[in-house]
Amino acid sequence: MNFPKELMYTESHEWVKIEGDKALVGLTDYAQSELGDLVFVNLPEEGDEVTAGEVFLDVESVKAASDVYAPLGGVIEEVNEELLDRPGWINEAPYEAWLVKIGEISDREKLLTAEEYEAVVNSEKE
Structure with a gap:
């Protein structure tokens, strides 16, 4: 399992790359491995406002549909429109296949470091 140290994470298995007042968001390696092969990504619209901790998109895998939390x-x-045609890219390269770029970001204090996130994943595996 891969936990790049330059990224931040959430307990709901999203990664965040902060770039000034903007952030790229994707699904973690652990999330994609638990979901299985992704077959569909339902992205939000550009201009949509999102609230931390609320569902803002969903993905479908061969196993199930899953909500993704902001x-x-x-x-x-x-939004990464390439994922509409190639949702499996998330499985192939989860830390390259970003979902969305969020601007005017807030609520950064809830994010986890790589070490904190690794502890969350390890506790879920037990």
């Missing part, structure tokens, strides 16, 4: 508050500035 790790931060803010406004969707960009």
Whole structure:
């Protein structure tokens, strides 16, 4: 399992890469491995406001459909439309296949470090 130290994480298995007042968001390696092969990604619209901790998109795998929670508050500035045609990219390269870029970010204090997130994953595996 891979936990890049330059990223921040959530207990609901999203990763966040902070870039100034913007953030890229994706699904962690653990999330994609638990979900199985992804077959569909339902992305939000650019301009949508999101609230930290609330569902803002969903993904479907061969196993099930799963909600994805916003790790931060803010406004969707960009969606990764490549995932609409290639949802399996998340399985292949979870830390490259970002879902959305959020601007005007807030609620950063709830994010976890790589070490804190690794502890969450290890506790779920037990």
